[in-house]
Each structure stands twice: as C-alpha cells, then as structure tokens.
Amino acid sequence: MDQIRVTGGNALSGVIPISGAKNASLPLMIASLLTDDTLTLENVPHLADVESLIRILGNHGVDYSVTGRRQAEDSNYARTVHFTARNIVDTTAPYELVSKMRASFWVIGPLLARMGEARVSLPGGCAIGTRPVDLFIQSLSALGADIEIENGYVHASAKDGLKGAHYRFPKVSVGATHVMLMAASLAKGDTIIENPAREPEVVNLADCLNAMGAKIEGAGTDEIRVTGVTSLAGARHRVIPDRIETGTYAMAVGMTGGDVLLKGARADLLDSALGVLREAGIEITDVDDGVRVYRNGNGLMPVDVRTDPYPGFPTDLQAQLMGLMTRSTGTAHITETIFENRFMHVQELARLGADISLSGQTATVRGVPVLKGAPVMATDLRASVSLVIAGLAAEGDTTVNRVYHLDRGFERLEAKLQACGADIERISG
Numbered sequence: 001m002d003q004i005r006v007t008g009g010n011a012l013s014g015v016i017p018i019s020g021a022k023n024a025s026l027p028l029m030i031a032s033l034l035t036d037d038t039l040t041l042e043n044v045p046h047l048a049d050v051e052s053l054i055r056i057l058g059n060h061g062v063d064y065s066v067t068g069r070r071q072a073e074d075s076n077y078a079r080t081v082h083f084t085a086r087n088i089v090d091t092t093a094p095y096e097l098v099s100k101m102r103a104s105f106w107v108i109g110p111l112l113a114r115m116g117e118a119r120v121s122l123p124g125g126c127a128i129g130t131r132p133v134d135l136f137i138q139s140l141s142a143l144g145a146d147i148e149i150e151n152g153y154v155h156a157s158a159k160d161g162l163k164g165a166h167y168r169f170p171k172v173s174v175g176a177t178h179v180m181l182m183a184a185s186l187a188k189g190d191t192i193i194e195n196p197a198r199e200p201e202v203v204n205l206a207d208c209l210n211a212m213g214a215k216i217e218g219a220g221t222d223e224i225r226v227t228g229v230t231s232l233a234g235a236r237h238r239v240i241p242d243r244i245e246t247g248t249y250a251m252a253v254g255m256t257g258g259d260v261l262l263k264g265a266r267a268d269l270l271d272s273a274l275g276v277l278r279e280a281g282i283e284i285t286d287v288d289d290g291v292r293v294y295r296n297g298n299g300l301m302p303v304d305v306r307t308d309p310y311p312g313f314p315t316d317l318q319a320q321l322m323g324l325m326t327r328s329t330g331t332a333h334i335t336e337t338i339f340e341n342r343f344m345h346v347q348e349l350a351r352l353g354a355d356i357s358l359s360g361q362t363a364t365v366r367g368v369p370v371l372k373g374a375p376v377m378a379t380d381l382r383a384s385v386s387l388v389i390a391g392l393a394a395e396g397d398t399t400v401n402r403v404y405h406l407d408r409g410f411e412r413l414e415a416k417l418q419a420c421g422a423d424i425e426r427i428s429g
C-alpha cells in the first residue's frame, strides 16, 4: 500500500492548480442516467471516486470516453468526459460496487425516474458516522415511489411514473437534495422542495439539469421549484472548482507560511471558510485567475468554529482546520454538527504532539510551539489530508499510511505540493 512521506519546515510558494470538484462531479455523472443522449462534463478530476463511479455507471449501461486529458500549461488533468446512457441495461446497483462509495447510492433517483424502478444496495463511504438513508426514502416516497428495504437493498418502484409533490426536508441533506432534484425533473407536474441543501454542488447540478432541458428554479436558496418534463436531452457542462481542495491548500500555506496562487479557485464558493482563515491571520485575496494565499512568519491566531450546512463552515474542512490549529498561539474550539463521528484524526494528530481534547462534539485544540514527525494512519479522506497539513509543519518525517483515502478526493496532491517547495513524496508499496 502506498504511503506519503512529508518532512516539515519548507514554506510554500508558487502556483497550485485547483481541480474540478469531486462532490460536484459525482452527481453530475449520475445525471447522465436521465437521458439517452450524451452528457459531456468538462473539468472532471482524475480521482479514485470518479473511477469507481464510472464502473458503477458502466454496470447500468453507461458508455464513456475521455478527451482533453492534460493541460500542458499546469499539468492538471482537467478531463472532459462524455457519458452516454443510450440503454439502461440493469436497474440494480449491487453491494460490491455501492459499498465502496456513498454517492453511488444516488443512482436511485435517475433510475427510478427514467425506468420506473431501482434496486440499490445500502451505501458505504467514509467512516465518519452512521449515514442513514431515511431522507431519500421520505422524499422519493413523497414523489409517489413505493419503497421497501430488504436484504440490504432499497427497492424503489413507480410503475405509473413519479408525481410532483410539496416536500420539506426535516434536516438538510446534500445527497437527498441531489436525488430529489434528478427525480423531480422527470416527474409529472410541479415539485416544491423546502429546506434543500444550498451547497454550490447542488447549484452546479441544477444548472446542468436545466441545460439538459429541466425546469428548476431556486437552487442555492431555501426553496427549489421544479416543473417536471417528459424527457431530458444531452448537454455540455463544466464542473465547478473544488472548494474543499481550495480550502485545504489555503490551510497548508497558512501552516507553512509562504505565497501561493490557487489557480482556478473561486473564493465565492467558500466565503465562510476563507473568513475563518483570515481571522486566523492568513491573507487571502480574490485575484483574476484564482485566489492568492499569503502568510508571513507571524503566529496563527486561534479560532472558534462550528461546522454547518452551506453557507456555514464545511464539515469537509473541519479536520484540516484542526490540523492548522495545532500550531496556533492559543486555544481553538471546533464543533462538528454534521457527522457524529468525524474526529478520527484527533488521535493521529496527537502522535505528532498536538494537544487536543474532546468533549461531546467539540474539540479543544491548544496550540503547541512544535510538532514532531511520526508514522500516522489516514482514517478517512479529509482526516488524511489534515495529517499532511500537520506534517508540513512538523520537525522531521511524517509518514501517512493508507493513502488510498487521499486518492479518493485529492488529485496529484504530492505533485502539487512539491511544485511549491514542499518536501513530500509518495512511496509506492
């Protein structure tokens, strides 16, 4: 199994190209199931999760081809991928495939809407909490689906088609919002979705569906209105830049000091996170071709933060912020409100000398003057990268094991950091 070795102490300077967002690419790829035409997605990152989803879609009969593999200029992959679901050959998404990745469960929406039935294994994903599917079941039932759960599979059917409905999510769910949007697009009549997720990835999906002929208004607000259409066509659509990758590298620069252009990043997608980083003393400016991040040798200020659905501080940046705060000049408090078990990085950061205590859903992080390198184990995607951030400031070598978690969501992480002066390498094993 591959490892990442990082030796701390180097400031970062240069350019880091920001990839297309994993969490936008996945629902967009799944939307290709809604039409027998070709959906072309630009700026798709080269990630393990994207490859897994390509296999899952292939099982349903989706063909794909790739063009524009590399941009010579910055060696980012930035692929354009064409997906065609001419015929759906199978409406079952099996355990062997779905258990690898949570988002693959989302095929339930388009399969149900286009084929009138879907049989999808209960999902897997990062080990960060229980991650139930009750909101998917409630919202699809509101659209008229009959749903049964048996032998680890959710079986949804709507033989006479889905019907528009007025549904209020009792709790914000990104995935259930994506699924309801896709299903409602092909339902008969009007749907009103109250309390949907407002994440930029939801807006990106709604824009794509509209380009395919859907009638969706209000994505990004607290009420979405969908007028069902009878069919959707192909389209060409661009994946938004990854706001979590953007925030992660901004924190890496904050940790080491230096001056880096996050090329292609969009500051407007992560206002609250950038606000927190500014509070911590990192200088961030919105420039023409991305976001510039700068910190001189001054100490980092501690911050008190809670995670929240968008536009709040993202849970997917919580671990990285904790890594950063291990070196603050005071005491930070970080409260996780989205996932009940997203603190697996605490004990690993402690191996590097971090001083963190947990009480319920709040971590108290007392900054320490020095971190020291150690072998650590990645436990989930964002936890893994928090260990890299801490390792960039630690004295000596930090070896991050189980790098396959990182490969799910960070494209060419070690190459991007190396290019800015980090002493980091992948050790193939």
Ligand SMILES: CC(=O)N[C@H]1[C@@H](OP(=O)(O)OP(=O)(O)OC[C@H]2O[C@@H](n3ccc(=O)[nH]c3=O)[C@H](O)[C@@H]2O)O[C@H](CO)[C@@H](O)[C@@H]1O
Pocket (backbone or CB within 6 Å): 022, 023, 024, 026, 102, 103, 129, 130, 131, 132, 133, 134, 135, 136, 137, 171, 172, 173, 174, 175, 176, 197, 315, 316, 338, 339, 340
């Ligand atoms: C591929 C992708 O885009 N993943 C993101 C997506 O995950 P995902 O879409 O799975 O996360 P959700 O927004 O659905 O989860 C939010 C909360 O709702 C709960 N819940 C969800 C569904 C349900 O049926 N019942 C229920 O109780 C979850 O357990 C969690 O506590 O949004 C999360 C929250 O921003 C991010 O951390 C993930 O990176």
Ligand SMILES: C=C(OP(=O)(O)O)C(=O)O
Pocket (backbone or CB within 6 Å): 023, 101, 102, 103, 125, 126, 128, 316, 381, 382, 409
């Ligand atoms: C939690 C994440 O992914 P998933 O929802 O696929 O587990 C993530 O991207 O941080």
